[in-house]
Amino acid sequence: MWMPEMPAFAPFFIGALIALFTQGKVRQAILLITPVLSGLHLLTVPVGTMLSFDFMGFQLEVFEVDKLSLLFGYIFHIAAFICMLFALHVKDTLQQISGLLYAGSAVGAVFAGDLITLFVFWELLAVTSVFLIWATRTERSYLAGLRYLIIQVLSGVVLLVGIIFYAHEHNTIDFAKIGLSDTASWLIFIAFGVKCAFPMLHNWVTDAYPEATPTGTVFLSAFTTKVAVYALARAYPGTELLVYIGVTMACFPIFFAVIENDLRRVLSYSMINQIGFMVVGIGIGTTLAINGAVSHAFNDILFKGLLFMSMGAVLHMTGKIDGSRLGGLYKSMPKTAILCMVGAASISAFPLFSGFVSKSMVMTAAINNGYGWAWLLLLFSAAGVFHHAGIKIPYFAFFAHDSGIRTTEPPKNMLLAMTISAVLCIAIGVYPQALYSLLPYDTGYNPYDATHVLTQTQLLFFSALAFVWLNLKKMYPPELPSVNLDIDWLYRRLFPAILTPFFNTFWAVDRAIRKSFMRGLNGMLGMISRHEPDGILSRTQLSGSMVIWVSILLAVFLILSFW
């Protein structure tokens, strides 16, 4: 069993199957042990391992290991374990099984050595994860899940078409650097872009993630988008277009995050913002930039997971997640509040927290490679991150005005999962060399020089000062129960508003036409069937007319024979 060629996704799928047929404590144990055993196995797998076989004339590489995929493999195992621990109290077969399958699909996708295998796991990611949204079992989540599934499957279909074109043109399905050149590469790029939440294609994140179960969102935040980041890093490093896309992604969501009321939706916007940093890194494409992008993905899974967990805990305990309905929870959930603030400090990239050691690589790479404008905008969004994720999330949930809600700390397994994440966030911040040793390239980068520490601390503290000043002057926008329009307005409001009347008229006209045609046809049939003297069938015909018709037919036949 312990052969290195065993694909890393296999234990997850086997574990899910066993979990399906067990119950209670045994199932809980299986859910927890699966990622641990699989992770221990992965530690023994050396770089360069490959499992491949022929399939319809193509070389399928189901399991191919290099430093890049291994890094994502490790973090997905850590994330799977933390998510499982966080969701341990949940007694819902649907969520338990789909959670494990979802994590397995993500692991499968990052070790896919060819495009067909990638496509299979790409679609599995969509199909397995949607149940985490539907598991909320409300009307909202049902519809949000449907929209999520449509968009995700569409991304897979675009990917498949791209792969078919690509295989046709290049005679290979090897998943390596593709680069933007022909139609096939653009299609694959767009498919990755959908899952990566490119601007305009981003709305599924902020639409669906906040509708999932308190524990389901934590799963969702870890895998899908990071698989897309991995895929981009492998196939499109150094594509300049990604710098522009990434900067846009880093900047525009922070405005939405400031005015959003649902705190999990705030985190979803902030997730797009963080992915923006990664996409910029991939677009720059130097060794330092790629290192920055993938290490930031690694850290983001931990600190964004921690933030989603703390909000999940709040939702689990209070049943509320809107900033306008929360506040003062530090009184009854002090531990959760502190853990949330560790996540907030990490995402804001405070020195000694994990965000600091990875985000700065992308920033440094941007300025070293002549993207001064991008650097300025990233700096702005780095300040904005602190504003909306670093301060807003803990402030409105745990402090602000006292909402009068009195509850208790969440179940122990939730606290433990959050503590593990928090410890990892601080450990990586304090000792970044451990993370750096796993990165694909050795760049000798050191985040802790005086300039960097000072400037980053200045930036963050003056962002905090801006928050304090705006709040004291009563200029900070209050949390209001509301919905903010985003791109989804197009397909949830505008298109239905235009298309519903259009199709109503279309079908009405269609019905009228078919009705009148049927009336005419019925009338004709009636006339034919009538055998009264004026009926068609009872009319007397001259036999001479038949002779004329025969001669006409023969003449036509004769003329045609000349051709």
Add this chain to the structure above:
Amino acid sequence: MAKQEQDKQYLFDNPKNVKRLLYIVYAICLILVLLEFVINRHVYHSWESIFAFYPIYGFVGCVVLVFVAKWMRIFLMRDEDYYDKLEKKQHPAPTKKESADIVSDEAEQAQGGNNVDA
């Protein structure tokens, strides 16, 4: 017990403690600006050579961010049930089994067919 909970004084119930926290933030901000005189930071971008560039950029950036976001509310903000009103009318409740959906679809189709035959 609930009453005891209500009566208990927490850290930030006392306005003095909030004031203290704010003074700490102000003090740190002041120290960080003063450190500019001590630490000779590297300059990579021309804007960085401005004195206290990072504090100014962070503060102004966040104020602009909040004002623009506030302005965006004018045309982006809607009622909480903006989408729900429309979507709940159009779609059957999820509590119904899927088979129920199919039946209703078929019923609709059958109706359409009837119209044609009429």
